Amino acid sequence: MKISREWATPLTIGVFGLMAVTGGLMFFHLDTRLNKLAHEWLGWAMIAFAIFHVLANWTAFKRYFACSNLARGLVGAFVVVLGFSFVNPTGAQKQGSPPTLALRAVMNAPLATVAPVSGKPVEQLLADLAKAGIVLPHAQATLDSVVNGDRGREGKAMRAIFGRS
Incomplete structure (x- = not known):
């Protein structure tokens, strides 16, 4: 053509x-x-x-x-403007977007700390996570210690924790 x-x-x-x-x-x-x-x-x-x-x-x-x-x-x-669009003068986003920061905080906190935020008892969270294929050894373990940065498993964990049971 x-x-x-x-x-x-x-x-x-x-x-x-x-x-x-x-x-x-x-x-x-x-x-x-x-x-x-x-x-x-x-x-x-x-x-x-x-x-x-x-x-x-x-x-x-x-x-x-x-x-x-x-x-x-x-x-x-316009090439100069494009170049400057990659500069972060304030450092505000250095750690990531607000949702990313929240996800990181949940992933790195002990499950016992996350439970009150989810509105579920820690025992229910352990059971819901196990049903989702994510087994934590105890309530003081972090989600990151078992999902190791796997985005798919992070999503499953978030659904198990914050989804309705």
Whole structure:
């Protein structure tokens, strides 16, 4: 199939519109799960369509950068902004997001300490965890000592502890 402006440009415009709307909804916390899913996964389509668009317009694309200091400056500015987006000036997220911090705290606390937070007696937690295939030797053991960072087992443990029985 030949890369053509006839389809590359409309696809780029369409997926940009979708990304703009879903991104705006996400920014204002008005999105649904499907909005977020579409934004994340169709972002890959946007990358592909943008590449097709550039290829279909390659001659004009090269001319922008050969003849225009403004174009080079703008692209350079966005490259710099992208670079700075990876810098964490405050260190606030150094340890991870709040949910990650909470998960880490639960995983590293003795089960007897976690039980009151779950609203279940420690004996019930030990039984629920055993049913989920996670056996702790005693109530002072930590979940991390038996799941060893296995994300799947961490999820099972969280469901066993905080899910309804």
